[in-house]
Amino acid sequence: MGLHRAIIFLRVILCIGASLSQSVVTLDCEDVVTGILNEDTKLTCSIKSTIVKKYDLINLSKIENKKPTSVFSLEAGAKQPRNNRIKIIRPDSDDVSLLIQKTELTDEGNYQYDLETRAGYDSKIIRLKVKAPYSLPKVTLHSNTMGAINLSCETTGYPQAQIHWFVNGNLTSESNSSSNKTPAGLMITSILQINNSQITSEDNYTCAVWSLDKNVYEIQGQLWGKFIALILQIISTNIF
Structure with a gap:
């Protein structure tokens, strides 16, 4: 009986000691x-x-x-x-x-x-x-066979972000986006299709990178209508 009590007492002491040791660090x-x-x-x-x-x-x-x-x-x-x-x-x-x-x-x-x-x-x-901070968006244009042109916006960074298009300061939802993972982060590309007849020299097309993590626009790129019109004129004269 005495031995049993001694074992219990020893276990209690060990438990208290372990608890105290954990509490001091x-x-x-x-x-x-x-x-x-x-x-x-x-x-x-x-x-x-x-x-x-x-x-x-x-x-x-x-x-x-x-x-x-x-x-x-x-x-x-x-x-x-x-x-x-x-x-x-x-x-x-x-x-x-x-x-x-x-x-x-x-x-x-x-x-x-x-x-x-x-x-x-x-x-x-x-x-x-x-x-990975997002790079300055690269905005390019490509003509297609549908009587329209595609504006392409490309940026690389991390984590996931979205590309939003603004036409003359107004947000538009008429765009398609995709992303691919690279060693430098996520390469995100967004394409906005516009009709040639809708373009004027005063137009301003902006693609902005929206951070899903911070809920802010981190960086943006622009393309002016007068530049687009000039490129289309060059293409139509078959200089390229």
Whole structure:
């Protein structure tokens, strides 16, 4: 009976000790981080504790299909992996921020950061978003066999955006858009068809890139009616 009570008492002490050790160390991380394509991205994290200032082990895992896969792991005093794009910035301090070098589109996602110290452990989830600024839209025109011309607007960036057309400042829905993924991001192309008879030299055609993430127009390109009329005149005289 005495032995049974002693075992129970020991278990209680161990549980209390484990609980106290977990409570004296906290991993403080920025929850959502936005990285720029091909630039370095900092995952800001620090140890909050009155007892320890250094880690024993840190591990970063990417969560895909609800399963974490380790992408970076380092024990205290060990050398950082040479062929890993992820590095710890200040290994001998309570700043345990990580740096993802030359950020790629595939780096986007959720990460689990695990920290172990002699005083306890903690874990945090970090959401990494990757952005590639959209390029200045390239506006071109092509004649077709339907007695009309196609205005084409093309831009590249990330994440997903939309191209909106404005004719003389008025938004129009008469356009078709498509997108293809490239190493530089998403290439988005939108085509607006207009009749030759509708074009005047005073017309202004604008394609604007609408950010779905920010709900703002980030960048735009323009083509004037007088330029379109000039091109059509050149085409009609068979100079090209």
